[in-house]
Amino acid sequence: MKALKALVVDDEPLARERLSRLLQEAGCDVIGELGDGLSLLRWLKEPRAVDVIFLDIQMPGPNGMEVLAEVSDCPPVVFVTAHATYAVRAFELAAVDYLLKPVFDDRLAKCLQRLQQQLVRRLSPLELKTLLPPPTRFPIRAGDGEVFMELELITHFELENERVWACRGLNRYVTRWNTLAEVEQAFPEDGMIRIQRHLLLRPQMVKGIRPTSVGRIKVMIAPKVELTVSRAMTPRTRDCLRAQNIPI
Template sequence: MRPLRVALADDEPLARTRLARLLREAGCEVKAELADGPSVLAWLKGAPDLDALFLDIQMPGATGLEVAVELADCRTCPPVVFVTAYSEHAVRAFEAAAADYILKPVSAERLAKCLARLGEGGPRRSEAVGPLPQRFPVKAGEGHVFLDLKRTSHFEVETEVVWAWAAGSRHRTAWTTLAEVEAAFPGAGLLRIQRHLLLRPEAVLGLKPLEGGRASVRVGEGLDLEVSRSVTPRLKELLGL
């Protein structure tokens, strides 16, 4: 079998060198060793033939997660493996369709398991993603439960915490910005009705005009949201009004 062709990115020179050495010792052909997110995106424009892309999450310019979002619609891009010292990014990593998630310091044994899965002839990243995700994790005690997007009325951000509203209750997600929610569901038709509110139009039960061209929408029993003047015409159009 031919060796796996891989590239890696890490802004820490020692960590980058160590990972490259471990990959070569495991029999991989390392095509590139990059130092930040923008370098990864620029290098990938040359359409290199890769079997895997190993990304640190915390990098300058663009994080590994942001790079993965940029690659979401790329049909020739390789599977992404995140390598990081921070376990709290795991949920967001798998939301970005990561093929694997390895904690630093990387051990040869853990890396071997990852490479074995990649070498089993699995699909490329675009094929592995499948349909757009319709569920997402929220905190539940010490663990997580999964909410269905179709049961979610809207998302609200407060002090870098995104809350998902479902059945009149709010649930804490792993996201920190509404832009991350939009990136997770690019084809869901979510609409930013206020700077801090992201609405699923299908969840609207009623709409009431307000002064100044604004509107109020009902998304649950006793739960009304104000829509900005600039967005109200678009929402009415989506609702057939």
């Protein structure tokens, strides 16, 4: 049985290195590693001898699905993601496989077997576009009117004087909401955590954490921007970040 030629695309260096190592241990030939969607788009513009792309979905810039939807002729793809919702949407086509982070060798072995048996076919751009979830937007105030903001750009929501602010690091935008409960109800599948009575965190935006001297943690959401997690919510926040494959 020939060795599969694989490309690994992931913006997390540790995850990328781990998957490459597991693939090599399984007898695959890892022909390259990339760290973002734009690099993949440039890579795909040239003819390449590759059997499969192991592709992280959530990456800076265009995500994995968005890149593939722009490519007319793409090799078979295995999506690698920490978000089960994306994985299920992909697998429902019976056309791609997926690996949930963290990747383990037994699940990877089943995936490689499907690839060897040619059960993972190439997707057309139209099929890939059906996998893309609709953009999640909400209105924010801008002068005398409103504009729509993408939820995926927001790091957290903050309640101040009975008004909810959508925050992107240090930048804040006033919304229509008056309580954080309204935000949670608007986006029930986003997995937000109430880390303080007045703070609602999107854990997928956390870049790192550090402990404090009083049994709490601080989460970094942007360079030099941290939020303090309450003592009561520290254990749940840690568990949630582990589920997001964030080293803690």
